[in-house]
Amino acid sequence: MLFTIQVNNKKIKAEKGETILSALNRNGIIIPTLCRMKEFTPTGACRMCVVEVEGRDRLVTACSQPVEEWMKIKTHSPRVITARKTIVELLLSNHPDDCLYCDKNLNCELQRLSEELNIRERRMRAKKIRPRLDQSSPAIVRELSKCILCGRCVRVCEEIITSTSLDFLNKGSQTHVGPAMDRDFNFSSCIHCGQCVLVCPTGALHEKHNINEVQEYLNNPELLKVIQYSPLVASGIAEELGIKYNREFDRILNSILRKIGFEKIFTTGTGTDICITEVTAQLKEEIERKSKTPLYISACPAWVKYAEQFMPEILPLLSTVKSPQQITGILIKTLVAEQADVRPEKIYSVSATPCMAMKFEARRDGMMRKGISDVDSVMTVRELARLIRLYGIDVTNIEPEPVDEPMSGLTSAAALAEVSGGLAEAVIRSLWFSINNNEADRQLFKKLRSGGSFREASFRIGETEISVAVVDGLIGLEKLKNSQASGKKYDLVEVMTCQGGCVNGAGLPYSSVKDEKKSRAKMIYHADETDALNLPCKSPVLLNLYDKLIKENKEIGDRKIFFTHFEKRNVLL
Ligand code: SF4
Ligand code: SF4
Numbered sequence: 001m002l003f004t005i006q007v008n009n010k011k012i013k014a015e016k017g018e019t020i021l022s023a024l025n026r027n028g029i030i031i032p033t034l035c036r037m038k039e040f041t042p043t044g045a046c047r048m049c050v051v052e053v054e055g056r057d058r059l060v061t062a063c064s065q066p067v068e069e070w071m072k073i074k075t076h077s078p079r080v081i082t083a084r085k086t087i088v089e090l091l092l093s094n095h096p097d098d099c100l101y102c103d104k105n106l107n108c109e110l111q112r113l114s115e116e117l118n119i120r121e122r123r124m125r126a127k128k129i130r131p132r133l134d135q136s137s138p139a140i141v142r143e144l145s146k147c148i149l150c151g152r153c154v155r156v157c158e159e160i161i162t163s164t165s166l167d168f169l170n171k172g173s174q175t176h177v178g179p180a181m182d183r184d185f186n187f188s189s190c191i192h193c194g195q196c197v198l199v200c201p202t203g204a205l206h207e208k209h210n211i212n213e214v215q216e217y218l219n220n221p222e223l224l225k226v227i228q229y230s231p232l233v234a235s236g237i238a239e240e241l242g243i244k245y246n247r248e249f250d251r252i253l254n255s256i257l258r259k260i261g262f263e264k265i266f267t268t269g270t271g272t273d274i275c276i277t278e279v280t281a282q283l284k285e286e287i288e289r290k291s292k293t294p295l296y297i298s299a300c301p302a303w304v305k306y307a308e309q310f311m312p313e314i315l316p317l318l319s320t321v322k323s324p325q326q327i328t329g330i331l332i333k334t335l336v337a338e339q340a341d342v343r344p345e346k347i348y349s350v351s352a353t354p355c356m357a358m359k360f361e362a363r364r365d366g367m368m369r370k371g372i373s374d375v376d377s378v379m380t381v382r383e384l385a386r387l388i389r390l391y392g393i394d395v396t397n398i399e400p401e402p403v404d405e406p407m408s409g410l411t412s413a414a415a416l417a418e419v420s421g422g423l424a425e426a427v428i429r430s431l432w433f434s435i436n437n438n439e440a441d442r443q444l445f446k447k448l449r450s451g452g453s454f455r456e457a458s459f460r461i462g463e464t465e466i467s468v469a470v471v472d473g474l475i476g477l478e479k480l481k482n483s484q485a486s487g488k489k490y491d492l493v494e495v496m497t498c499q500g501g502c503v504n505g506a507g508l509p510y511s512s513v514k515d516e517k518k519s520r521a522k523m524i525y526h527a528d529e530t531d532a533l534n535l536p537c538k539s540p541v542l543l544n545l546y547d548k549l550i551k552e553n554k555e556i557g558d559r560k561i562f563f564t565h566f567e568k569r570n571v572l573l
């Protein structure tokens with residue numbers, strides 16, 4: 001039901017049941033918020049969104065207060081502005097003031113609010129919070145002195161990621177946010193997804209940087225410097241550098257990377273095509289064995305850690321195929337080493353990715369051989385953009401170049417794996433092609449592509465009915481478990497930690513990661529509609545690798561190297 005309310009002496013339409021904030025935003029009136037996150041129940045904790053309502057003594061929080069028909073609201077009265085300003089001044093009173101050195105400089109909401117509220121002097125001084133820097137995690141740094149206790153990280157970790165690795169600890173002035181028993185992050189149940197980093201309004205949480213080590217190794221003349229990058233990296237870099245993305249930019253990125261000092265450049269998408277091929281073979285085997293249990297895809301490293309900690313019972317069902325990043329890393333340290341005639345330890349192998357958990361994955365047991373890692377450093381898209389800026393390259397005036405052989409191409413199926421449901425779809429399409437010798441109609445996959453945190457679909461391939469489940473964000477696991485408890489059986493289950501898939505990865509540009517996830521997915525689907533090279537089995541790059549290069553290489557000829565194992569992990573809760 002629609003009714004009229006008065007805002008700043010003007011009439012606007014509001015809807016029964018919505019909050020004041022929602023009515024204001026729908027009518028183009030913007031007020032600041034801090035603790036609020038879209039799609040979460042409001043807590044009213046920070047009071048940044050206060051407005052004046054005629055007849056009420058106290059200011060009310062617009063994010064949590066439902067709108068009522070009689071309301072006359074003032075959103076920017078002197079009283080309201082003073083209240084908001086005081087909140088920010090109090091937050092700043094014990095803040096470290098090191099904006100210039102802060103990871104979130106120019107992306108910080110506290111900085112933006114101080115600017116918007118025209119705060120030009122420090123009126124309040126409180127005792128600075130004792131600096132505490134927790135760098136123990138392989139992926140995420142915590143700077144406690146920058147935390148403004150908004151609680152966003154706690155909520156996202158508990159309500160969306162369901163890992164509950166962060167909570168409010170202690171009371172009163174000692175209150176802070178941290179893992180159980182106030183231990184360092186590496187002792188916690190954190191799965192390194194980085195979704196808390198994305199929602200943190202300040203520099204209290206950020207990725208662990210590898211820029212310095214990359215720079216150092218780039219200057220080492222004794223090493224062969226190699227980089228692989230995931231399909232979403234080029235568009236993310238374009239976004240970070242303020243350039244309109246088109247697919248030609250992928251080739252421009254190759255030239256940029258060469259100018260920086262990388263001597264060999266590969267696409268991680270080739271590794272994804274191998275991953276799809278190997279998972280398809282595993283699924284085919286399971287189906288032929290008439291196995292009654294599902295095969296869980298293991299390409300998302302945060303999901304794998306989650307399963308090791310919280311669902312050890314499914315570990316025997318988790319696909320043992322390594323992730324695209326690690327497979328590409330293996331090919332770099334074997335095939336590329338052989339071709340370039342250098343020892344693997346003389347190759348410095350970097351991966352650029354939208355995923356933060358891959359920093360952790362590269363250091364897992366089983367991802368090293370004879371003490372040599374397949375991937376030496378992992379950089380987020382944001383870090384790579386910083387590195388590019390550091391080298392002062394004019395990206396608008398540069399000739400495009402191809403990636404290097406032999407990992408020189410990817411199919412649209414590999415790009416699809418960056419979207420939730422995409423890897424499962426690519427596996428089923430590959431299986432369909434191998435059995436029917438024709439392509440499955442894309443319409444069949446509609447149910448896997450969108451619609452909530454849990455999706456399912458069945459496919460008849462030859463004589464067999466194959467059931468597939470897609471868990472889009474770990475919050476969907478509950479629905480999967482309920483469905484399985486009610487007797488439903490699946491043959492293939494894809495789980496992605498970040499909602500929407502890697503298109504919502506925590507290593508993508510801060511500015512747009514949430515809003516852009518739909519358009520990123522759309523771009524990938526569109527490419528898949530038009531690309532002729534839409535399955536790994538059609539890819540000349542892959543055929544060359546499987547039929548020749550991998551087969552003929554002594555170290556990896558039996559392909560055992562593409563597989564790993566997973567073990568139960570004990571965590572403090
Ligand atoms: S990285 Fe993910 S699991 Fe770890 S604390 Fe942040 S949201 Fe939770
Ligand atoms: S770490 Fe960041 S998101 Fe978490 S409570 Fe502190 S400021 Fe908020």
Ligand code: FES
Nearest residue numbers: 034044046047063
């Ligand atoms: S944004 Fe409304 S109370 Fe924090």
